[in-house]
Amino acid sequence: MRKPKVAFFDFSSCEGCQLQVANFGEALLDILGLIDVVMFREAMSEKSDDYDVAIVEGSITTSHDLERIKKIRATAKVLIAYGSCATIGGINGMKNNFDLEDIKKYVYKNAAKYFESIPTHPLHQIIKVDYYLHGCPVYQPEFVKVLKCALAGLAYVVPDYAVCAECRFNENVCMYDKGVTCLGPVTRAGCNSWCINNGNICYGCRGMLSNPAKDGQMDILKKYNISLDWVENKMNMYNKPRE
Numbered sequence: 001m002r003k004p005k006v007a008f009f010d011f012s013s014c015e016g017c018q019l020q021v022a023n024f025g026e027a028l029l030d031i032l033g034l035i036d037v038v039m040f041r042e043a044m045s046e047k048s049d050d051y052d053v054a055i056v057e058g059s060i061t062t063s064h065d066l067e068r069i070k071k072i073r074a075t076a077k078v079l080i081a082y083g084s085c086a087t088i089g090g091i092n093g094m095k096n097n098f099d100l101e102d103i104k105k106y107v108y109k110n111a112a113k114y115f116e117s118i119p120t121h122p123l124h125q126i127i128k129v130d131y132y133l134h135g136c137p138v139y140q141p142e143f144v145k146v147l148k149c150a151l152a153g154l155a156y157v158v159p160d161y162a163v164c165a166e167c168r169f170n171e172n173v174c175m176y177d178k179g180v181t182c183l184g185p186v187t188r189a190g191c192n193s194w195c196i197n198n199g200n201i202c203y204g205c206r207g208m209l210s211n212p213a214k215d216g217q218m219d220i221l222k223k224y225n226i227s228l229d230w231v232e233n234k235m236n237m238y239n240k241p242r243e
Contacts, residue, residue, distance in 0.1 A: 053076060062116055
C-alpha cells in the first residue's frame with residue numbers, strides 16, 4: 001500500500017516548528033514509517049510537486065505568498081496549518097498594528113521601496129485549512145495526534161479550555177501565586193501546559209479561547225493588582241491577524 005506523500009512548506013516564520021519535527025530523535029523513525037516525506041527544506045534537498053498532505057508553517061505577508069499558498073492548497077488533499085504564524089498570525093501579526101509604509105521604512109530604511117508587503121494573514125483567511133496545530137513552537141505529542149488524524153481522515157478538535165486546566169492536572173504552582181503574570185487563564189490548551197511545566201509563563205501562543213472566562217480573569221487581575229492593559233498587550237504578541 002502506498003504511503004501518503006507529505007510535503008512541508010514555510011512562509012513568513014522562523015521555521016522553528018519544522019525544527020521540532022527534525023528534533024524528534026528516534027521517534028521520527030516511527031513517523032517516517034507512516035509517511036513518505038517528499039519535501040522538507042530543513043532536512044532534505046529533494047523537492048516534489050506531487051504530495052497528498054501539505055504541512056504549512058508561516059503566515060501570509062506578500063502577494064507572492066498569496067499565489068503560492070493557493071497553488072499548494074489546489075494540489076494538497078489535506079492541508080495542516082502548522083504553528084502560531086500559520087494558525088493565528090503569530091508574531092508576524094504585530095506588523096498589523098502599524099501603517100504598512102511606516103513599518104517598511106522602520107525595518108528596511110532607505111531600501112524599503114524594494115520590499116513589497118501586505119498585512120499579515122493566518123492561512124485560514126486565504127485558503128481552506130483542514131487541521132490546526134497551534135503553538136510557538138508546536139508541541140511534539142500534539143503533532144503526532146494531528147498527523148495520525150489527518151492520515152486516518154479523522155477530525156482533530158483543538159482543545160477550547162484554558163491552559164490553567166492542564167496546569168492543575170500537572171500540579172503546577174500557579175505563576176500568579178509566585179508573583180509572576182501569565183496568560184494561561186485565557187489561552188487555549190493542548191500543549192500540556194508545556195511552558196509552565198518548565199518554569200516559564202504562558203505567552204498565549206496558542207491563541208485565545210473562543211469564550212474566555214472574563215469574570216474569572218478580571219478577578220485574578222484585581223486580586224494581584226494587574227492592569228487589563230497588560231493582558232491585552234501580551235495577547236497582541238501572537239494574536240494580531242488581519243481582521
